[in-house]
Each structure stands twice: as C-alpha cells, then as structure tokens.
Amino acid sequence: MADQREADGHAVKLCYLYTAVTELILAGELPKDTYGAAVDAVWENMVQKRMYVTGGIGSQAYAERFTKDYDLPSERGYLETCASVAVCMWAEKMLDYHQDAGYADVYEWELYNGVLAGWSLDGNTYHYANTLRYRKKITGYRQDCAHVEGQRQPWFACACCPSNLLRLIGNLARDCIRIRDGVVYVDLYMGAQVSAKAPDGRFDIRMETRYPYEGEVGFTVGTNRAEEVELALRIPAWCRHYAVRVNGESIPNQVRKGYARIRRRWKDGDFVHLSLVQEYRFLFADGHLWEQSGKAVLTKGPLVYCAEGTDNEELALLSYWTGTAFTESEKEMAGKTIPAVRCMGLRQTDSAELYRFAEPKTEPVELTAIPYFAWGNRGETDMEVWLPYRNTLPDMS
Ligand SMILES: [Zn+2]
Known part of the structure; x- marks a missing residue:
C-alpha cells in the first residue's frame, strides 16, 4: 500500500482506508516517509483527475469504484453519498496533517454539493447515488443507470448513506473550528459556538452567518486570556476578494497556507467581520x-x-x-x-x-x-x- 499512487478500487473504502492511514501517520504509528508519499499522491490523483465537479467520486456502478483518469460520466457515474462523506472524513485528517486550507476547501465543496445532494430538503428522503444528469424518460430505462434514482428514497435495503450523512452533519461542530498549537483555525463557516479552555483562560467564538448563501460572517470573541491568540480564517480558493475587520476597523492580515491570520491580544466582546465576496x-x-x-x-x-x-x-x-x-x-x-x-x-x-x-x-x-x-x-x-x-x-x- 505504501507504493500506491492512484485512487483505485471501491471509492468509499479507499477513502476510509486513507482516512485511517493518515490518522496513523499523525499518531506516529505509520512512518511518514513511506506512507506519507502514498497519502499525498493518492489524494492528488483523486482530486485532480478522478473527482466530479460536485466533489462526487466513483465513476462506475460496477464494483462502485474509481475507473481511470478523466473518466467522469455525468449520468451513469456512481457518486455514492457515502463516498462524498468519506472524502470529508479524509479531508479532515489531511487538514490536520498539512495545516493547509486547500483540504478544507475540498471538505466544504464536498459538503455543500456531493454530500448535501443526498438529502431531501424536508429531511425525510435520500439519494444513494448522486448523478449529474437526469433524463426523466431515459435514465430510469437504461440498464447502466439502474442505480440512479430520479427521486430520493425514504430508505434503502443497504442503508449506509442516510446514517453516514447524518453522522457527518453531527461532526460539523467538531470540524468547523480547530485549535492546533495555540492557533484557532476556522475551516467551515456556519452558525456555531465553540469554547476553548486553556490553562491561562478561555477563548470562545460565536459565529453567525447566512453562509453558504452569503459570504458575510461575524465572530464574537469571549475571552479572559492575557496572551496573544492567532485567529486563522480560511479564505476559500473560489474567493477573489475578501476583507477582514475587527471592531469595525480594516485589519492588515497575511494569508498563509490559505488562512488570513490575525494575531492580537483579544478583549471580551471583540467582533470580527469577514467578508468573502461571492460571485x-x-x-x-x-x-x-x-x-x-x-x-x-x-x-x-x-x-x-x-x-x-x-x-x-x-x-x-x-x-x-x-x-x-x-x-x-x-x-x-x-x-x-x-x-x-x-x-x-x-x-x-x-x-x-x-x-x-x-x-x-x-x-x-x-x-x-x-x-x-x-x-x-x-x-x-x-x-x-x-x-x-x-x-x-x-x-x-
Ligand atoms: Zn452509502
């Protein structure tokens, strides 16, 4: 497996396997110099050559698997909801491995497109496969599209996708804000309240936004810490123009590894406004x-x-x-x-x-x-x- 360089085989299982491998590298249980090369190469091959524009993966229903580079048929691809969930799981580990916002970009894109398409707006029905094209009188007729449903279903005989999707939604509170080496990373923008306790005090963030429909995000800081804290706000790759203000004042900031970083001694009630222009x-x-x-x-x-x-x-x-x-x-x-x-x-x-x-x-x-x-x-x-x-x-x- 350390020699693997391509995203191959069953799409869900590949991402589960590599989620675990990345976690074991992080834990020091697998050597980074050998398995790390496989993790990076397989991720790059998946994202750059074998991923649909929605983030979906698995180009073929037979064996529910990846096929070859650039083979991404819109209508008959498999694109299982579980596979999109699994990409998010792996992305979360890759983010921890590299501390690079590019992995959170993939997580976010996958979440709002590949994953969320699997769930009806009323919350009661699900897609197992997430096609990019549906033809009302044709798709359901084709033998090679037998896995594609025009309507979401209340349940499946093999009901992996509904529970997997709901598990991911349940993990968003954990995944939207991470604290690593004293840096507070905001990876996903959504209504959330996160508290970080440290020996020298607390650092709380309340995040309010209409994201993903709008790119305005407000953060209210609650803290009694005397030390400086670095707040790292992800600037998504799709965003060409953004601004950061603290208590109404524009703040010069440096984007490093995809995060706009603000390091300062925060006061209770400080308000940060991030504007990500959506076009x-x-x-x-x-x-x-x-x-x-x-x-x-x-x-x-x-x-x-x-x-x-x-x-x-x-x-x-x-x-x-x-x-x-x-x-x-x-x-x-x-x-x-x-x-x-x-x-x-x-x-x-x-x-x-x-x-x-x-x-x-x-x-x-x-x-x-x-x-x-x-x-x-x-x-x-x-x-x-x-x-x-x-x-x-x-x-x-
Ligand atoms: Zn599934």
Missing part, C-alpha cells in the same frame, strides 16, 4: 474530460448550480452564454425558500432532423439555475449540471 462564475472542464469538454458549470461561492426541467423547457436544447448578467430570485420547494438565479443563454430553435449538414440555429433565452443540492425536490424532472456554453449571442437583427 456567479462559470467553471470549465479540461479538454481531457471527454464528456464535459466544451461545457460549463455555474457556481456561486461554494455552491454548484444545475438546471432543472421544472424551470427550463427542453433542457437538451439549452446552452449557457458566458457573457450573461445574473438576476437573483428564489424558488419555493418542500416548504423551503431556495435561492435561484436567472441568466441569459441560448436555445436551439430548429431541432427536427437527427443529423443534418446545416449548423443549428439558436435564439437568446432566459435560463434558471438552482443549487445542485436542491435538485429533485419538486417531483421527477430532467436535470443537468454541465451545459454547453457559447461566448457570443446570435445576431438576431
């Missing part, structure tokens, strides 16, 4: 990705968006226009208000013949996208994460 941005696929090349995914902050047939007619005919403006809106589903976004795209207007020599005609059309985790909460419908993209609109004059 709608398209993600594009590397040319090696046979199925996704020439397509784009809409994102905002840590959320991957998708388009559903409920909001968009004939999804197969639609493309994104990368020059679009965005209009925020909301959708009511399963008793919840979920953010949605409208943008301009294109629709093919002359779809008739299966193949023909004339280039298809298109016209501008308004598209609606919702966060991927919320798909499939309004009845069975088409869904697509990757849409073709154009960087120009057709001349309609």
Whole structure:
C-alpha cells in the first residue's frame, strides 16, 4: 500500500482506508516517509483527475469504484453519498496533517454539493447515488443507470448513506473550528459556538452567518486570556476578494497556507467581520474530460448550480452564454425558500432532423439555475449540471 499512487478500487473504502492511514501517520504509528508519499499522491490523483465537479467520486456502478483518469460520466457515474462523506472524513485528517486550507476547501465543496445532494430538503428522503444528469424518460430505462434514482428514497435495503450523512452533519461542530498549537483555525463557516479552555483562560467564538448563501460572517470573541491568540480564517480558493475587520476597523492580515491570520491580544466582546465576496462564475472542464469538454458549470461561492426541467423547457436544447448578467430570485420547494438565479443563454430553435449538414440555429433565452443540492425536490424532472456554453449571442437583427 505504501507504493500506491492512484485512487483505485471501491471509492468509499479507499477513502476510509486513507482516512485511517493518515490518522496513523499523525499518531506516529505509520512512518511518514513511506506512507506519507502514498497519502499525498493518492489524494492528488483523486482530486485532480478522478473527482466530479460536485466533489462526487466513483465513476462506475460496477464494483462502485474509481475507473481511470478523466473518466467522469455525468449520468451513469456512481457518486455514492457515502463516498462524498468519506472524502470529508479524509479531508479532515489531511487538514490536520498539512495545516493547509486547500483540504478544507475540498471538505466544504464536498459538503455543500456531493454530500448535501443526498438529502431531501424536508429531511425525510435520500439519494444513494448522486448523478449529474437526469433524463426523466431515459435514465430510469437504461440498464447502466439502474442505480440512479430520479427521486430520493425514504430508505434503502443497504442503508449506509442516510446514517453516514447524518453522522457527518453531527461532526460539523467538531470540524468547523480547530485549535492546533495555540492557533484557532476556522475551516467551515456556519452558525456555531465553540469554547476553548486553556490553562491561562478561555477563548470562545460565536459565529453567525447566512453562509453558504452569503459570504458575510461575524465572530464574537469571549475571552479572559492575557496572551496573544492567532485567529486563522480560511479564505476559500473560489474567493477573489475578501476583507477582514475587527471592531469595525480594516485589519492588515497575511494569508498563509490559505488562512488570513490575525494575531492580537483579544478583549471580551471583540467582533470580527469577514467578508468573502461571492460571485456567479462559470467553471470549465479540461479538454481531457471527454464528456464535459466544451461545457460549463455555474457556481456561486461554494455552491454548484444545475438546471432543472421544472424551470427550463427542453433542457437538451439549452446552452449557457458566458457573457450573461445574473438576476437573483428564489424558488419555493418542500416548504423551503431556495435561492435561484436567472441568466441569459441560448436555445436551439430548429431541432427536427437527427443529423443534418446545416449548423443549428439558436435564439437568446432566459435560463434558471438552482443549487445542485436542491435538485429533485419538486417531483421527477430532467436535470443537468454541465451545459454547453457559447461566448457570443446570435445576431438576431
Ligand atoms: Zn452509502
């Protein structure tokens, strides 16, 4: 195993195994110089070449396994909820191993996309497999998509995913703020209250935010410590502009290993405001990705968006226009208000013949996208994460 360099085999079990190996290296039970190389190489291979844009892993239902680099089929991939949970578990150990915020970036992306898609908005039903494309009359018909459900299920004969997902949610209080070597690391932004006791006093943080829908986060410090404490706030890789203020004043800070660091003698009631500017941005696929090349995914902050047939007619005919403006809106589903976004795209207007020599005609059309985790909460419908993209609109004059 020390010789392994690729993410191979059963997706869930690989992450469980490497979670344990990383923990044993941290505990000094396995040698870092041999097993450490395997841990780093397998992680890099998984994240850089074998992970879906939602964070999902496991490209094939047969043996529920990884396949080869760049093989990430949208519709028939396995992407088990447990596998996404397992990536979070391993990421948490890698974070402790390297103290680098890049691992928390993966944890966060996985949490809000790969994991959360496995759970219905009303909390009562679950996805075992998290497909990136669902075609209402086709996916359920295909033998190689027999594992894909258009609707979340109340339970499974092999019910690993629901309990695994809930265990992870239960661990978020542990994983959002870590204290290591006297540094208080904030890795995940969410409503939370964490208390750290030290021989020379206490250091409490109350975190308030509407994250992931908004990037504003407030921290109220409660402390009686006389010594300086370093607060390290993760600046996610998706974030191009951020600001930190303490008690209303902009604070110069240094980003090291992905964390904006503020070291000072804190007073009881000090208030830190972190602003992480969230923008709608398209993600594009590397040319090696046979199925996704020439397509784009809409994102905002840590959320991957998708388009559903409920909001968009004939999804197969639609493309994104990368020059679009965005209009925020909301959708009511399963008793919840979920953010949605409208943008301009294109629709093919002359779809008739299966193949023909004339280039298809298109016209501008308004598209609606919702966060991927919320798909499939309004009845069975088409869904697509990757849409073709154009960087120009057709001349309609
Ligand atoms: Zn499972």
